[in-house]
Amino acid sequence: MLWVTWMTRGVCAALIATGFVCATAPEGTAEPATPIGVADLHRMLTPTLPGTYGDDTAVVILGYGLTPEGDLRPELVRRLRAGLVQAVFAPWSPIIVTGGNPQAGLSEADAMADWLLAAGVDPARILREPQADSTVANARFTAALMAEHHLRAAVLVTSGDHVDRARAAFDDAGVLVVGELTPDRTLWPVLPLRIDRFGPALPPG
Incomplete structure (x- = not known):
């Protein structure tokens, strides 16, 4: 071959x-x-390939449970890699990391933000939502954060087996979802x- x-x-x-x-x-x-x-x-x-979006659209990366030591699990790293690709394709879009469920004093959102910062993402682009403990809560708290920052729409980044449930939750929360990206579609x-x-x-x- x-x-x-x-x-x-x-x-x-x-x-x-x-x-x-x-x-x-x-x-x-x-x-x-x-x-x-x-x-x-x-x-x-x-x-x-990821879409291109403006500064009124957020790249929303959904969390995944940390280890008891507060480390990122492999599936969360895969989401973050996909989210980083999407962020590069949409350089004007803020990035929302959403997830609570703290382990070792660290929320999913804070651990995700740390990973993105280490990857060279501008800290000013990252918005943290560290309270959500479920997909429904991800959507509800992200919707409030988006309203606070006058964001009109979201592109969701999550796992392939989670994207349908995530989109339904964000639709129910009143978030306009204009795109999705999953690691398995890269x-x-x-x-x-x-x-x-x-x-x-x-x-x-």
Whole structure:
């Protein structure tokens, strides 16, 4: 499947022009052993890219439970990576991190904000909602924060198996949801040349 590798590299090169940084597989890591199917090839050639939004639209990253030590779980890191990509595509949009459920004295929102700051995000862009203990509360408290900052709409960033429930909760809270992004709809799980770094160096996962 050498032609697929070179085609993938061509796609990667095209994405570099838009700001992606394409990372080659670590040394000693083999190319995928299974053939790339038609669906995977279609996904590689027609990627789902984040939308572009203005300063009246918030990028809302939903929390995920921290470890008892207050550390980020892998799924939350995946959400944050997707949220960072969306934030780069929408440089005028504020970023809302929402989640309470503190562990070791740290809320989900504060842990998420710390990760984004370490990734180079301007602190002025980050709005924290550290009280929510459920998806419904995420939506309700985020709606109030958006009203306070005169934000009209939101693009939701969460896990693929959570996005429908999250959208329903935000709809019920009166938030205009204009877009969604989930980690599983990004390119890096499929590409032999992984696209798993974007913009500044990401904090350790």
